[in-house]
Amino acid sequence: MSIEVKNLVKTFGSKRVIDDVSFKVEDGETLAVVGFSGSGKSTILKLICGLLTPDSGEIITSEGDIAMVFQYSALFDSLNVADNIAFALHERKEFRNKYTEKEIRNIVAEKLELVGLKGIERKFPSELSGGMQKRVSFARAIVTEPNSILYDEPTAGLDPISSTLIENYIVRLKEETHAASVVVTHQMSTITRTANKVLMLYDGKAVFEGTPEEMLRQDNEYTKQFVTASLEGPMHMLAEREEL
16 A cells, blocks of 8 residues: 555644545555645645644555655756756765766656656756646656655646646556556546546545546536536635635
8 A cells, every 4th residue: 555544634723624534545546636726635745745744644655755746846947957857866865875976867867758858958947848847847756766656736837738748647657657646636637537536625525535437427516516617516615615
């Protein structure tokens, strides 16, 4: 079991952002975490990778690295592509003396080729399109050979064609690394193209868990509202709830 979350609770002040959420993600499986803005999706990722500490509950992960792909790539503007990708190998103590510089260059080239960007090591992020920057962030995420990969809105800000390309690479990286993957997304194509399972959150609670096919059946009042993008239903946006 690569990721198992049991009865997770996280509060900020008086607001319970994650409220008794549990799920499992097996090796080689992708879970899409979906829901309206403010439902707690990104908080789940931060709890899994240790950026936040839960108030209660348990997070069990397999031994090995957990990689995080941030929403807007989060590349270092002052570093070229090769140095961005190799950053963890140079800076983290467990990798610092593990590889020679030649080996690091070969690893960087291998990861770039895996995401379809062979030969751009010397370019800087400002010279790349948004989709290319996203793929560089994928290469950086897998440079440590992680057991788990977390994606925060991987297609945010991308045009439909670039989004499809990114979705293809999420699937490819899952197949290549056999990692357990968690994808936070609003986008239906990302859910249907990349995910084996879907977890829907509303107001910090899990209101649906099942396959993308089960979600599309709209048997659940929450999934029906989400799939049809309806204003009518049990879920209300944060601003709308404040007005009620």
